[in-house]
């Protein structure tokens with residue numbers, strides 16, 4: 001019988017492990033034949049599992065334009081993630097996906113000035129979009145990235161941000177950390193305040209990813225600057241098991257986050273009960 | 277339409293089960309009916325319905341999905357799906373037949389659940405019309421005709437006879453194989469029974485439940501009702517209502533490990549349980565009121581939203597008789613649904 005069942009995963013191999021922060025590592029995954037497990041769009045997720053430990057959903061942080069492998073930035077916080085953090089190169093895991101509705105990179109985003117706002121591990125889903133938009137640079141207007149975390153050591157993908165994003169024409173990176181720190185001459189302060197200080201022009205399309213409290217205040221900040229909710233996107237995170245809208249676990253009202261999300265526009269969220 | 281004498285029904289069951297495994301409601305020692313595999317000596321129950329619903333046949337309470345072998349750093353995925361054999365479910369009531377359609381819309385929508393699909397394709401349904409509905413029945417509220425249920429074959433049972441009518445090709449074929457045990461007949465007796473039953477159905481105490489305040493687009497109107505908190509205040513979160521319900525479809529995926537072999541299985545889960553939506557950074561449904569609301573909003577609003585207005589309740593009444601605190605969907609429809617129901 002051919003493997004046409006979504007609940008049956010395939011084997012993936014971890015070919016690289018990078019420590020990003022004290023509690024986040026980025027894992028590179030390919031199939032046992034050394035190729036990318038499957039195609040995806042920015043914002044989509046995959047179910048990773050370690051048989052005997054469990055399965056969990058993760059954003060695919062690498063861009064679809066990466067043809068060689070897939071990457072996941074994973075924060076250590078429970079069974080599956082702790083196990084993954086102890087895994088070494090060569091370890092086989094299982095993978096299934098892609099799941100969810102992607103960011104509208106090929107329609108609504110086209111021709112727009114883009115503003116990405118991330119906090120902590122929230123950069124993981126955004127990195128995929130950012131690198132996709134950098135790859136197809138001519139399709140989009142200016143790109144602003146506001147990224148913050150507790151300290152300098154908690155910034156994800158720091159090397160890539162500094163070496164690549166910051167040096168790119170038309171891409172403006174605004175980093176911030178919560179408290180002053182030795183060796184940090186950048187901005188200090190919470191993300192939502194920084195976004196307000198930066199006083200972005202309201203013609204941008206914004207994407208927010210991070211802890212709920214950051215999302216809440218950044219949204220308020222952008223709206224006070226004059227942004228409309230139809231211009232602002234985010235992703236939701238609910239507990240998931242199947243990934244395909246059948247196990248009944250991840251709904252917000254009539255929408256299943258695994259299938260109808262995780263990407264939502266704020267005016268769409270206003271139509272849903274606030275149960276997330 | 278064909279018929280046989282009730283005295284010969286065992287011959288029919290025997291003949292059918294010799295060709296294809298057959299499951300039918302049989303009274304247990306405690307008097308409750310459950311689906312059991314037919315073999316000689318098993319007697320077709322006269323109970324109105326089975327204690328558990330028929331959903332187990334297509335969506336079993338527990339089923340293995342896949343196996344893994346782990347060795348050192350290596351993982352092997354073993355597809356354990358096997359080719360299913362045909363089977364007959366005999367005597368399924370109209371409400372439970374309708375529940376299959378409600379489950380189909382979940383499991384057979386893209387991407388198709390192949391575990392469910394293969395069972396569904398191999399199941400042959402002999403439905404049974406009702407003639408003595410119970411006071412807890414309210415299938416008619418959902419436009420289900422208990423006097424002529426769907427299925428591959430429809431059965432009508434009287435004191436003396438059993439009538440058979442094929443509705444599908446599958447049904448025609450299987451009936452033709454037991455031709456020698458049945459005789460061709462007119463529909464008068466069945467129609468007479470149907471008319472009588474329809475009168476009873478229309479007078480059932482719950483037959484006039486009003487659903488106008490539920491269905492597509494009613495989330496905003498109902499979500500913040502203070503009644504969810506009030507009505508759920510004694511709910512134990514035991515999940516019984518979800519387990520006996522023929523349309524509840526939530527499941528969990530879990531694993532067990534023996535040596536280097538890991539078996540991943542799925543099992544029924546319940547939105548009434550406190551850890552159902554628990555996550556690393558919190559739980560969006562912290563109190564029983566939120567979980568209680570989820571169950572009824574799903575059946576009466578969210579599911580209809582996604583399925584052309586179809587409700588995810590078939591009025592079987594199981595939750596009415598099983599809830600330890602006598603809470604149920606009827607009370608919810610009456611209270612939350614507003615004054616039309618008073």
Ligand SMILES: Cc1cc2nc3c(=O)[nH]c(=O)nc-3n(C[C@H](O)[C@H](O)[C@H](O)COP(=O)(O)OP(=O)(O)OC[C@H]3O[C@@H](n4cnc5c(N)ncnc54)[C@H](O)[C@@H]3O)c2cc1C
Nearest residue numbers: 056057058059073074075078079080081124237238262556
């Ligand atoms: C769409 C989506 C995208 C995501 N993307 C990412 C991503 O890119 N990166 C990332 O790091 N994460 C991501 N997540 C989160 C991820 O799926 C996991 O939920 C999270 O990493 C925790 O997984 P875990 O299995 O290690 O934790 P779990 O073992 O599930 O534990 C989580 C917490 O729950 C508690 N807990 C667990 N089991 C029990 C129990 N039986 N009883 C009581 N308490 C218990 C523990 O205290 C623990 O702190 C995403 C989730 C979704 C839905």
Ligand code: SF4
Nearest residue numbers: 521589590592593595
């Ligand atoms: S909610 Fe109750 S009455 Fe409705 S189908 Fe489920 S068990 Fe039957």
Ligand code: SF4
Nearest residue numbers: 511512514515517599
């Ligand atoms: S409504 Fe009744 S059966 Fe359902 S979880 Fe609550 S106490 Fe249990």
Ligand code: FES
Nearest residue numbers: 241243245247258
């Ligand atoms: S994870 Fe199963 S329905 Fe969304």
